[in-house]
Amino acid sequence: MTKLAYLWDKFKKLHLGLYILFSLMVAFGSTTAVFFERYSLVDFGLFKTELQHFTDAQAKGAKYAPAQAVWVRIFKPVNVEKTVKTRYVNGKAVKEDAYSSNKGTGDLYFLFLLLWLWPLYRHYFSQKPQDMARIERRIIDLPLVVFAMGWVIALQRYAESVLSYTSQYGPVSLRTHLIFAVSSLIFGTFVSYLNLELTGLYIRRYIARPFFLANNPYGLKRGLAVSLTMRYALMVFSLAMVPLLLALYVPVFSSLDLFSRLFSSHGENLEWALAYENIRVFLPVLVVALLTGFLLVFQGVSILLYRSNVQTPVSALVRRMKAVAAGDFDCKTSVLYADELGQLKGHFNMMLDGLVERDKIKDTFGRYVSMEIAEKIMKSGRVNLSGEEIQATVLFSDIRGFTPLSEKLPPVELIRFLNDYFTYITGPITANKGVINKFIGDAVMAIFSPVFGVEDHHEAAVRAALGMRDALKDFNARGKYPEVFFGVGVHSGGLVAGNVGTEARLEYTVLGDTVNVASRIESQTKEAGAQILLSEAAVRGLDRAKFPGVNFTECAPVLMKGKSAPMVLYKV
Numbered sequence: 255m256t257k258l259a260y261l262w263d264k265f266k267k268l269h270l271g272l273y274i275l276f277s278l279m280v281a282f283g284s285t286t287a288v289f290f291e292r293y294s295l296v297d298f299g300l301f302k303t304e305l306q307h308f309t310d311a312q313a314k315g316a317k318y319a320p321a322q323a324v325w326v327r328i329f330k331p332v333n334v335e336k337t338v339k340t341r342y343v344n345g346k347a348v349k350e351d352a353y354s355s356n357k358g359t360g361d362l363y364f365l366f367l368l369l370w371l372w373p374l375y376r377h378y379f380s381q382k383p384q385d386m387a388r389i390e391r392r393i394i395d396l397p398l399v400v401f402a403m404g405w406v407i408a409l410q411r412y413a414e415s416v417l418s419y420t421s422q423y424g425p426v427s428l429r430t431h432l433i434f435a436v437s438s439l440i441f442g443t444f445v446s447y448l449n450l451e452l453t454g455l456y457i458r459r460y461i462a463r464p465f466f467l468a469n470n471p472y473g474l475k476r477g478l479a480v481s482l483t484m485r486y487a488l489m490v491f492s493l494a495m496v497p498l499l500l501a502l503y504v505p506v507f508s509s510l511d512l513f514s515r516l517f518s519s520h521g522e523n524l525e526w527a528l529a530y531e532n533i534r535v536f537l538p539v540l541v542v543a544l545l546t547g548f549l550l551v552f553q554g555v556s557i558l559l560y561r562s563n564v565q566t567p568v569s570a571l572v573r574r575m576k577a578v579a580a581g582d583f584d585c586k587t588s589v590l591y592a593d594e595l596g597q598l599k600g601h602f603n604m605m606l607d608g609l610v611e612r613d614k615i616k617d618t619f620g621r622y623v624s625m626e627i628a629e630k631i632m633k634s635g636r637v638n639l640s641g642e643e644i645q646a647t648v649l650f651s652d653i654r655g656f657t658p659l660s661e662k663l664p665p666v667e668l669i670r671f672l673n674d675y676f677t678y679i680t681g682p683i684t685a686n687k688g689v690i691n692k693f694i695g696d697a698v699m700a701i702f703s704p705v706f707g708v709e710d711h712h713e714a715a716v717r718a719a720l721g722m723r724d725a726l727k728d729f730n731a732r733g734k735y736p737e738v739f740f741g742v743g744v745h746s747g748g749l750v751a752g753n754v755g756t757e758a759r760l761e762y763t764v765l766g767d768t769v770n771v772a773s774r775i776e777s778q779t780k781e782a783g784a785q786i787l788l789s790e791a792a793v794r795g796l797d798r799a800k801f802p803g804v805n806f807t808e809c810a811p812v813l814m815k816g817k818s819a820p821m822v823l824y825k826v
Contacts, residue, residue, distance in 0.1 A: 267378045269371065269461055273364055275453045276400060280407065283445035287411070287437045290500070294433040294507060295330040304328065332418040332434075363403055370399055374465070386469055387476065393462050394477025397454040401446045401480075408442030436503070440496060447492035450480070483565040487557045494553050502546045505539045567595055571602060583610045646703035647715035647746040647792055648769050649688065650776035651679065651722060653696040654739040662736075671735055672696060678729040679740070682721025686714040691763060697776075701764055705751065712795030715744050719786045719826070720804065743776030745789040774814050775823060782809055786826040793824050 304324060311317065373392055377384040415434045419426050426434075466475070480488075574585045586606055589599045653659070653675070660668055680698065683690055687708045688700040700718065702711035719742045730737050749766035775787050793806055804826060811820030 271456055271460065272453065273367065275456055276449060279445050279448045279453065283441040286444055287441040290440055291433060291437045292329050297328050297330065301328050330423060332415045363407065370396065390475060391477045393465060394475050396457050397450055398478050398480065400449045400453050404446030404449050405442045407445065408438040411441055412438035443492045443496050447488050450488065481565060482568060483557065483561040486560045490553050490557060495550060498546045498549055502542050505542060509539060571599065578606065578609065583613060642751055643748060644703050644705045644751050645748055646701050647711040647744060648772035649700040649715050649718060650743045650773050651698045652741055652776055654741060656696040659736060675729060675738065678725040679722045682718045682725055685721065686718040688714065688718050712746055712792055713800060715792065716788065716796060719744055723785055740785065741776050741779030742786045743772050743779065744792045745772035745775055746791040746795055771814060778812060778823065782825060784825040788824040788826060790822045
């Protein structure tokens with residue numbers, strides 16, 4: 255990247271467009287509000303007098319130019335500063351009042367925006383790590399902050415107008431208070447809505463998008479939000495209700511004297527009220543007033559209907575999505591129309607069907623391969639035939655005298671017996687986060703490893719073995735089958751875990767000397783006359799204080815098949 259491109263990239267991250275847009279929205283709202291104020295505050299009586307003076311002067315061939323102070327009294331501008339200006343007429347100094355606009359304290363709002371975005375600027379321009387959650391909330395809340403600033407400026411504008419008017423023209427009448435209040439309402443309405451939409455569009459496109467694409471682009475965002483109904487209500491209020499009220503205000507205000515006279519006559523001046531010229535004024539105002547009332551009612555109803563037809567279905571769909579995220583797949587939604595909402599609901603149901611199917615596959619997969627292995631394979635997203643080296647404790651369990659027992663039971667009954675037996679003895683394995691790798695006839699092979707979420711795998715395997723012994727007692731206590739005995743061998747060490755087979759057919763398994771030794775330790779239980787035998791490696795990793803009342807009895811060294819040195823085993 256060239257130096258010029260680097261500087262341009264940094265310059266864009268200042269987001270000066272936000273401040274420019276905010277200024278334009280405030281300028282537009284101020285122009286509209288000032289136009290309303292000037293029209294409402296104009297002194298038509300004084301204007302008529304000055305117009306007569308101008309006409310008389312023209313008739314006499316004289317020049318007439320009213321002083322600036324006269325125009326100030328006619329239009330009654332507020333938020334202006336009065337100064338004394340000296341000008342020279344025929345060589346003589348003449349002092350007169352001059353007026354200039356008072357800009358107010360607008361710069362403070364730009365400073366507030368700067369402080370609000372300061373964490374984002376520090377993230378872009380500082381090398382130190384920043385609080386990303388705080389920056390996220392600042393960006394998400396920024397449209398609402400800009401929206402609120404519009405109304406804060408409107409309130410400030412009302413207060414400044416009242417104070418300025420009082421200082422220039424004396425006490426403020428109730429009618430003038432109302433003019434300033436409506437003017438501030440117009441300002442706040444237009445500025446806040448336009449900032450929420452136009453400035454909000456800039457924020458989403460040029461502030462939020464670059465930041466979130468680099469930081470958590472797909473996750474849920476924290477912060478405040480404007481609901482769909484509130485956004486629609488603001489649009490209707492700003493672009494429909496306020497203009498309607500202004501359309502009614504103009505003819506009413508222009509004929510205010512006539513209305514005041516009519517309502518103060520108490521029916522005593524009926525002939526005057528029915529005069530043709532007066533009817534020409536009253537009737538259009540009455541028609542506009544009635545139309546405005548009807549339209550305002552319909553617009554209010556449209557907000558309620560929008561909430562019912564759009565906001566409520568969308569909110570319900572959001573609640574269903576949250577339920578799906580929490581694991582509840584039984585939350586399909588009805589599809590009644592073919593519009594965008596109907597398509598959104600339909601595709602949500604299709605997505606839900608896919609998730610249910612995927613969950614069924616995962617559950618079925620977990621019946622043949624342990625759920626931990628199923629999740630590990632599915633999350634990896636790839637088939638790894640090379641395997642990985644892990645540290646683990648392997649547990650083997652086998653029924654003693656199974657061959658004679660299997661000869662006495664019919665095949666169907668034998669399967670039922672094994673399923674019943676495995677139901678009992680596998681419970682302690684899963685309870686201690688063991689992974690059942692496979693069933694080999696009447697034998698069970700289980701793995702305990704940090705890879706599958708078991709940090710203290712030695713302790714977990716021993717607890718599982720002790721639990722299996724208690725479970726076997728419960729199984730025999732039922733008396734449904736002949737009494738069963740088993741042997742359990744436990745050994746710890748390194749092994750290789752991975753997918754064995756081809757791309758078309760795989761089995762996730764563990765291989766290595768640790769597995770072979772664990773199997774042979776289980777076979778040694780016959781000779782040792784014990785149900786549970788542990789290798790020295792398994793016992794060495796234990797904290798025996800965590801097994802009160804359990805005796806770990808050291809047995810005589812045994813030379814295992816394939817081993818050059820005898821192994822020390824422990825009877826439990």
